[in-house]
Structure formats: C-alpha cells, structure tokens
Amino acid sequence: xxxxxxxxxxxxxxxxxxxxxxxxxxxxxxxxxxxxxxxxxxxxxxxxxxxxxxxxxxxxxxxxxxxxxxxxxxxxxxxxxxxxxxxxxxxxxxxxxxxxxxxxxxxxxxxxxxxxxxxxxxxxxxxxxxxxxxxxxxxxxxxxxxxxxxxxxxxxxxxxxxxxxxxxxxxxxxxxxxxxxxxxxxxxxxxxxxxxxxxxxxxxxxxxxxxxxxxxxxxxxxxxxxxxxxxxxxxxxxxxxxxxxxxxxxxxxxxxxxxxxxxxxxxxxxxxxxxxxxxxxxxxxxxxxxxxxxxxxxxxxxxxxxxxxxxxxxxxxxxxxxxxxxxxxxxxxxxxxxxxxxxxxxxxxxxxxxxxxxxxxxxxxxxxx
Ligand SMILES: *Cc1c(COP(=O)(O)O)cnc(C)c1O
Numbered sequence: 001x002x003x004x005x006x007x008x009x010x011x012x013x014x015x016x017x018x019x020x021x022x023x024x025x026x027x028x029x030x031x032x033x034x035x036x037x038x039x040x041x042x043x044x045x046x047x048x049x050x051x052x053x054x055x056x057x058x059x060x061x062x063x064x065x066x067x068x069x070x071x072x073x074x075x076x077x078x079x080x081x082x083x084x085x086x087x088x089x090x091x092x093x094x095x096x097x098x099x100x101x102x103x104x105x106x107x108x109x110x111x112x113x114x115x116x117x118x119x120x121x122x123x124x125x126x127x128x129x130x131x132x133x134x135x136x137x138x139x140x141x142x143x144x145x146x147x148x149x150x151x152x153x154x155x156x157x158x159x160x161x162x163x164x165x166x167x168x169x170x171x172x173x174x175x176x177x178x179x180x181x182x183x184x185x186x187x188x189x190x191x192x193x194x195x196x197x198x199x200x201x202x203x204x205x206x207x208x209x210x211x212x213x214x215x216x217x218x219x220x221x222x223x224x225x226x227x228x229x230x231x232x233x234x235x236x237x238x239x240x241x242x243x244x245x246x247x248x249x250x251x252x253x254x255x256x257x258x259x260x261x262x263x264x265x266x267x268x269x270x271x272x273x274x275x276x277x278x279x280x281x282x283x284x285x286x287x288x289x290x291x292x293x294x295x296x297x298x299x300x301x302x303x304x305x306x307x308x309x310x311x312x313x314x315x316x317x318x319x320x321x322x323x324x325x326x327x328x329x330x331x332x333x334x335x336x337x338x339x340x341x342x343x344x345x346x347x348x349x350x351x352x353x354x355x356x357x358x359x360x361x362x363x364x365x366x367x368x369x
Pocket of ligand 1: 034036081161200201202203217218219220221227
C-alpha cells in the first residue's frame with residue numbers, strides 16, 4: 001500500500017460462502033453468479049474464478065465483459081444480455097457464450113453470425129427496459145421457431161427481470177410472474193423447448209420462491225449486501241472492505257473552515273484527519289458532511305466537501321497519527337460503516353456505492369485458489 005493510497009480487500013471465501021447460502025435459499029434452481037460491472041466493483045476476473053467453485057452459470061451485461069472472462073481462461077456456462085448492433089456475435093458463439101435476443105432482428109443477427117449460435121429469449125414482463133413486449137414478443141417467438149426449425153440457432157432459455165422485487169408486496173411482482181409463465185407457454189405452443197426459465201434476482205431469491213423456476217441470477221446478495229434495507233439477507237456478509245490510512249493529521253482552532261466551499265466550520269478546537277480518497281475513486285460527493293468512516297473501532301464524521309482525491313474526517317480529541325488505518329466501509333467487524341450506511345449518506349443505493357469503486361484503488365484478494 002505505498003504506490004496506491006487506498007485498498008479494496010475482497011474476501012473470496014466469504015463470497016463463496018454467500019453463494020452457497022443463496023444456493024440453499026433456492027435449492028431447486030441452478031445458480032447464476034452475476035459478475036457484470038467489474039463484479040459490482042469487486043473485480044470481475046478473480047470474483048468470476050471464485051464463483052465457478054459454487055455457481056453453475058456466470059452472467060454479464062456486455063460482450064466485452066464476456067470476452068474478457070474467456071480471455072482470462074473462464075470456460076463455463078456464461079450468459080451475456082446487453083448488446084447493440086454490430087455486437088461480435090460470431091466471436092461470442094465461438095467462445096461458447098450464450099447471448100440474449102430481445103428482438104427478432106437481434107435473433108436473426110445472432111443466427112447469421114455462427115452455426116454454433118445459442119440464444120436465450122428475453123420477454124418484457126413489466127420492467128419496460130429490454131426484452132420483447134406484445135406483438136414484438138410474438139414476432140420473436142415466430143422467428144425463433146423458424147430459425148430453430150431450419151437448424152440455424154439453438155434456443156436455450158427464456159428469461160425476464162423484475163421491476164420491484166425489492167418491494168416484495170407490490171402486486172406488480174405477481175403480474176410479472178404471470179406474464180412470464182404465459183410467455184413460456186407461448187414458446188411451447190410454437191414448438192420451442194423453452195430451456196432454462198429464469199426470472200429471479202437476489203431479492204426474489206429470498207422473497208419469492210415461486211419465481212425461482214430453473215435458475216436464479218444472484219448479484220448484490222452474493223457480495224453480501226441486501227438489495228434494500230427492507231429485504232434483509234441474513235445468510236450473507238459483505239465481501240469487500242475499502243480502507244486506507246490517514247495522510248495527514250492536524251489540530252485546528254474553532255472557526256477553521258474545512259474543504260471546498262467552507263461547508264463545515266469547526267465549532268471548537270479539534271483534530272482533523274485527511275483521508276486520501278475522493279470522488280475520483282468513486283466515493284460519492286453527495287455524502288459530503290454526512291458519511292462516516294471507521295477508525296480504531298469507532299466512527300468519525302466526514303467534514304466538509306468530499307473532493308476528487310481526498311476528504312477530511314473529524315477526530316475530535318482522539319490521539320491519532322499519520323498512517324493510522326481508516327476503513328470507509330466493510331462488513332462491520334471493527335465497527336466501521338457498511339456500504340448501505342454510505343448509500344444512506346449519499347442518497348443512493350448500496351449497489352452504486354460498491355459498483356462505483358473504480359480507478360485508483362489497489363485490490364487484494366483473500367482466499368484465491
Ligand atoms: C444485474 C442483474 C441481476 C442481478 O441483480 P441483483 O439485484 O444484483 O441480484 C440479475 N439479472 C439481470 C438481468 C441483471 O441485469
């Protein structure tokens with residue numbers, strides 16, 4: 001920790017334990033570990049390698065993510081679900097990556113690209129994001145039947161995504177599930193074996209067994225973070241610890257103004273600590289004057305504006321020295337805040353707190369095999 005000012009420690013044993021616990025929560029289904037967006041900021045390649053010890057499938061959003069995994073030696077079942085025209089469907093097929101079709105044109109492009117093409121079909125059951133809806137779904141099903149009958153593609157699955165699985169009592173969840181079941185029936189009626197049927201994300205794994213079908217896609221909970229404070233996942237613990245050391249310590253008098261915009265003024269003589277990470281490292285500036293960090297088993301408030309490279313914390317009258325450890329967030333073993341605490345301070349969700357951690361951190365992996 002000398003060339004890098006701050007460190008992310010990723011506990012892969014905990015990650016495997018989380019996956020195992022989530023598997024027990026969906027015992028009848030296969031498990032897909034979602035490692036998109038650099039494994040939610042945890043580091044895609046090492047996390048994916050650990051995931052293979054437990055999960056059946058990996059899931060990523062983009063072709064670049066899928067091909068990066070293959071280039072790193074990953075060879076297991078892998079689904080990619082977000083492409084644009086010109087996507088490397090030939091390369092993906094040759095790499096054994098399954099891709100997702102949300103439109104008939106997309107499915108035709110996938111079939112044209114390779115004799116090996118395997119595609120899963122995405123139906124929009126109410127999120128209104130990707131996936132086919134209404135007449136577009138009918139067209140996608142008809143195209144799939146035609147291409148498969150001609151031996152030009154293999155349909156290996158059908159899937160959709162919840163809009164509010166983290167609000168388990170919302171009736172929209174039931175409706176989405178019903179639409180999904182009807183879509184599976186559409187495929188069968190068209191003579192297509194639907195293959196793997198999947199709908200559940202982390203929240204649905206713990207709240208909606210009826211949505212588990214053949215496979216569940218676990219993201220946030222595998223990293224030990226609840227999808228929402230209202231959907232606790234007691235079986236898991238956070239995988240990631242974000243930590244650094246004090247880069248400076250100084251005593252300031254009452255009236256001292258801290259950081260850009262002078263948005264915190266000391267009301268007494270106090271000791272300030274300089275924490276050498278900021279929004280350039282993915283720390284949310286909106287947590288200025290609100291977040292806390294862990295220090296020697298206690299929490300210290302962030303004072304003033306969080307800057308690009310640094311932030312200031314209030315040590316009060318504690319004795320502290322340059323180089324003393326500071327934990328921004330972690331599993332809480334030493335009283336430090338959680339990613340959820342940072343999300344509350346920043347006005348966002350815990351997903352964004354970890355996923356934004358990019359750039360200048362060093363990453364240390366515990367439990368690599
Ligand atoms: C990101 C994502 C997931 C994982 O969702 P979590 O809430 O993190 O479990 C599952 N499925 C799809 C399609 C996704 O994009």
